[in-house]
Amino acid sequence: MTHLGHYPEGSRHLLMGNEAIVRGALEAGVRMAAGYPGTPSSEIIENLAAISKDPSLHLYVEWSVNEKVALEVASSASFAGLKTMAVMKQPGLNVAADYLLHLSGSGVRGAMVLVSADDPGALSSVNEGETRHYAKLMEIPLLEPGDFQEAKDMTRWAFELSDAIRNVVLVRTVTRLSHASGTVIMGRVPENDKQAFFKHDGFIIDPNEGVVMSPPVEYKHGEQHRKLKQAESLFENSPFNTYTGPDTPELLIITSSICSLYSREAVHMLGLESRVGILKIGTTYPLPRQLMKKHMAACDRIFFVEEVLPFLEEEVKIIAAECAADIGVKTFFGKKNGSLPMVGEMNPDKVIAALSKIMDTAMPQRDAAYAARAGAVAFGGSPHREATFCPGCPHRASFFTLNTALSMDNRNGFVCGDIGCYSMGVLPAGFSTLKTLHAMGSGTGVASGFGKLSKFGMDQPVLSVCGDSTFFHSAMPPLVNAIHNSSDMTLVVLDNSGTAMTGFQPHPGIERDAMGDTAATIDIPAVCRAMGAEVRVCDPFDLHHSRETLLELIGRKGVSVLVLKQGCALSPEKKSSRRYDMRVDETICAGESCGCNRMCTRVFACPGLVWDKEKTKARIDDVTCAGCGFCADICPRGAIVKKEVA
């Protein structure tokens, strides 16, 4: 089958930003790639894994247990002289940051690129964290592709740059690039095959044969700065920094990443092509000083368009201040002066509005009567679609169990949340069961602390949840912590057999690895028992057994773990297969007069259960119902009947 690695040189293809990054890495001759799944970065490793068995590509690809390990694994290939890549979403970069600081100090041997994907506007995240500041903090170069062709070309060049300066190069992408698609012209994928060998017996500080480490710190730190200066001088003439506009514009837009397309759209919409120039920066850190100086000398008014934080704005202002004697005093517009919002995602409309105000130019207006009418129609005619768990999702059942168990226990217990589809447990979809929500693994860490507050009179039961992949990623250390420090808490592992939210990537509990090979599995209950926790395993679709077990565990002192094991409804194994045929017995369902407050449709609210307004009774929607059978147990009258599918 034709795939990304085979598209011939010069051919044009519609590629997702993440696919373009993959192609760029292949054209660079990448040999190893490691990452941890996270939207919007997941398709990079996924696509590489899918073609990793192609013998012509010589690839090793893995889903690592977390981002820090991914960075460590990927770096090993560099130390052995190979080209290598680590991939993660921005919050994962926080996880990997500790190692990154040491790695950027030690430097690399084979070219090494770190791709970090930001999610401005938190379209599929619980924050809109920034990658770019890490470049400054870690003192490594940063590239930001501005379109799909650049996503490929700059990834390839990032390897060349890393090779030239012998340090890690950071490539930052965003959701609107990673998950958008555009036309890309292919380059050549080389055929060379290189042997891995780690030279380690040279003089201790020899960069090619010595010990790979960040000490002696002053010497290595100095080397790191020399490398950064070298990158800056290469950036001065980089084709990835482009200027379009008049020689002496009335306003200079300085922009990067996908915001460069919004800027171009805004200038076009306002017809300002002859008055406004756009300096699109691809080499964001360190900024090429001479280039910036040259463009600022030609214009006294500067407008920054970027997301999320004012990173370019601050870096450029430093250069402007230092060069003020040569280029004069500038007036700046951007996030700092309120021209653009400090938070959230950019879009063409925000840039158009800001630009029209700065340039004092009229904005193209929407037909006001039309907009008002369309707004009124949609207000009444488009019922809100609240995010919810899929029909047959084990998380809905698990949260129902958690919620009712805590009510029955009646001591004001609560659950600390974590990152996954089950984060929706903060919403009515999960009966608003989760009361804290932070980073991967943090639910159990926070619960470990809560479980010690009995010293201060707190007698509420403390629970946390995490998914199976999150358990391995970062919930194990806090569980160890809770056990060692005699905390009182219960961890509920919502084990749906895969990294479901991001597309069923394997994890250490799964019998296959990223490349599709059989893999050794780590058994979650056995690990927890070995740590010293009291462990139970239940099927979340068995309401009564799960609830009784949970009530027993939260009544105990010490650390307990309940593993609720049931595959995701969307998993390839379960999708479009039903365990039960469900129906509502209309002779038993008493509708509104039952006294159950319509437990099935108003409280449980699975999309497979419908309220029949005419009959004023519940009904199963046969097209939507996944046949999990759980709702049969929640009806107090037993009106929902399940029959095993033959």
Add this chain to the structure above:
Amino acid sequence: MNAVTLNVDPYNLIITGVGGQGNVMTSRAVGNMLSQLGLHVTIGETFGASQRGGSVMSHLRISKTASWSPQIPLGGAHMIVSMEPTETLRVLKDYGHPGVRVITNTRPFYPVGVISGQLSYPKDEEIRAWITELSEKAWFLNATEQAVALGNPVLGNVIMAGALAGTGELPLERGIFEAIMTTRFSGEKLRMNMDAYDFGVAHVAG
């Protein structure tokens, strides 16, 4: 490439629906067909957990000259292809204008709030009247029903792609669609996809 013409440049197409209906598949198929003619196509999409059962939208920018931003400016859609009738209204609110054209699948996909009886869902006639009022030209078809009749509800996406081709608004060629489908399917599945495409074309043309 020179023979290819666009009514406007960039041509802004929105493909909308509910998470899980196959929006991404449709927008990619349409985008690929146009890209093969040498056009610059940008498709803006979002996916992830927040889209499960939620509203989803793909923004396609089609141009002879350049890659445009993956987000269409407000009031800037030329064509809306919608897999779900109330999603059409939601998109018209932000991206519609008196000159917009619309193709709507008439089969409702009820939100959880409607299922639970807390929200109401408008009647089919009401929705048709609103869409007709808010567009220059509107086509309605029950793509889901027809897809089920053809053998698989997911073919609804192919019917809608065919309908878009049938409007003649964009240079979508049957031969290119068939070539793309041939790389993925063969035999009965390929035939079902082509039947679905042809149904869409015929419905709109007729």
